[in-house]
Amino acid sequence: MLDLIEVTKRFDETPPALEDISFHMGRGEFVVLTGPNQAGKTTLLKLITMEETVTSGEIIFDQLSSRTIKKKQIPLLRRKIGRIYPDFRLINDLNIFDNIALCLRIGGGKENKVKNRVHQVMEKVGLSGKKGWFPGQLSAGEKQRAACARAIAHDPLLLLADEPTLNLDEKSSDEVLRWLQQINLLGTAVLHATRDFHPDQHNHIRTIKMEKGRLI
Amino acid sequence: MRDSYLIKQAIYGIFQRWKANLTLVGCLASSFLVLAIFLLITLNLQNITEKLKGEAQIEVYLLDGITPEQIVLLRSTIQGYPEVEKVIFKSKEEAATQMEDYLGKEILKGLDSNPLPASFQVSLREEQRKFPIISRVSSEIQNLDGVEEVEFGREWLSKLDNAWSVFLTVDWIFGILVTLSVVLIVSNFIRVTVLSQTESIRVMKLLGASWKDIHLPLLLQGMILSGLGGLLGLLLTRGGYALFPIKSASLTFLSFHMMLGLVLGGMILGGGSSLWSIKKLV
Incomplete structure (x- = not known):
């Protein structure tokens, strides 16, 4: 469903924000993307939703490739993805x-x-x-x-949750995490980007670790 | 998004910011008012000009002693000009009777002979009643044998033509100025609306909103508000026309097609300005 193949993202002349990222996510899978600040988690999510363009490599989501996708197809791709942001992004x-x-x-x-x-x-x-x-x-x-x-x-086919518990107290955070798991049980694949991940509490969940724009 | 929802959103947006929108409609109405007034003046002036031009005739005075054969020949020559619609002959006697009818029987009393010349009244075809054409035909008739003098109100026809050209130029200038003012007012207003909704538009795009989902409500708002401005401007002009102190059968208001054109033109301009403004910001 989601394939990242040797994905690199550069902004101007600075060192790459993401370098040589490859992984696959299947339908209904729950994956936690973890790493410290500036690891490139948010950039990665933005590349998947085509808010940013890939410098090299390829992202394929539900048969739509970052190499061949047309501008007018981007809204259609985004409609297959659910997004949760740390700052909620509700329309006031x-x-x-x-x-x-x-x-x-x-x-x-x-x-x-x-x-x-x-x-x-x-x-x-x-x-x-x-x-x-x-x-x-x-x-x-x-x-x-x-x-x-x-x-x-x-x-949606895929839910991208970018630090969904960042601005929440412990009770609300637990609620949101429980929610993500419930959504996943209903068949939606979840990619949860967070820097506060405790593998001992979720040892059955697949984890992808990132640091300085690379997978480790 | 479904079209019905987008239309509802456009109308909702108008009511949501009704105070600002009312100001916008007021500004647009004043622009349309100026244009409508000037169109009204031009239209009535055109009617008057056409009427006056319709009455414009060439008077061809003939030499004394001209023979009936020469008159027939001259008449057929003048009638042969493609610009000429009809030629009416007025004999010396008819001229004298006409003068006595106007000024009284005493006017020609005491004179040994009738001093008035025989003449032709030459009317040109409607489309030919323009100063340069009347002037040229007059000169050609003047050179014909048996013609003493030709008159056609050279001065006033020339002035009428010049005044008409000036009015048309001013009309164009007003049209362009009003078009520019509508474009500037609507585009700046939509720009402010878009700026106030930048975050909402960004979120909508992230959620998969298409070009149409974002542009259509703003485009419709621009069109509706401009149309309302045009309509209000026309209503004010109609009100002013009804209160105008001089009443005459020859005064007319703008035709239905002209009013429709003004409102539709305003809507198209408003919509175009909205799109132009959104394109620069979104």
Whole structure:
């Protein structure tokens, strides 16, 4: 489903942000991408969603290659991916319902189906009483739950979670991690980028370690 | 995104920022008002000019002592010009009767003979009633045998033609200025809207929003607001026209097609300006 083949990314003349990265992820797999700050985790996720272009090498996601993909195909690729950001990236002008509905609407879903699905995921993340609330009225934990709901509402093939627990307290962090595992059990592949990973607690999960733009 | 949702978003966006949008519509309406007033003046001036030109005739005065055969020949020569529509002969006697009708029977009393010359009244075809053509045909008739003098109101026709050219030029200048003002007002307004939504647009793009998903609501907003500005400008012009103190049957308001053209033109301009502005920012 996702293949990275000798991927290198350079910004200007500086040393490469990523160098010679290769790995494969299958459908429904849960992979933790771990490493310290500046290891290149976020850059890697940006390359997968084509926010950045690959300098050399190739990324293939669901038969779409970074070498041959056309500009107008990029939105289609992104619709197959769910994203969770450390800063949530909710749209402040939209209420929680509309924020969660965004991916479904972008995908062209019919309004009654969108409503049903949004109510369903809001209930799952425990936000059903707050559909008319705006992001500014929610706690950090609630915002991240809303972001999670948005990321999975359209049943993506792959969920990219970039430091989803960074701004959360311990209780909310545990909730989000539990959530990621539940999403994965429903068949969505999860690539979880984090610097706070404790392998002893998750010894059954595949881990990819990065440092200074390389896999170690 | 579904088109129905994008249209709903465009309308929602207009109501969400209604105060700013009202200001925008007001600014656009004032631009359209200026254009509509000038169009109205031009239209009525054109009607008056056409009417005056329609009345423009060439008076051909004939030499005393001209024979009936010469008159027939002269008439057929003048009638043969492609520019000429009709030629009416006025004899010396008819001229005298006409003068007496206008100025009274006393005017020619005491004169030994009728001093008024026989004449032709020459009317040109409608499309030929322009100063340079009337002037040229007059000169040609002047050179014909049996013609004493030719008159056609040279001065006022020339002035009318010049005034008309000036008005058309000013119309063009106003048209260009209003077009520029609509483009600048709408593009700057949409630019501010886009700037205030930069983060939202960025998030939408990351979630897979297409070109249409991002551009269509803003394009529609630009078109709707410009259309409303045009409509309001026209309504104000119509109101002003209704209150205009001078009433005359020859005064007309802009035709339905002209009004439709103004509003649709405004909408196209508004939409184009929106796209131009978004393209520079997104």
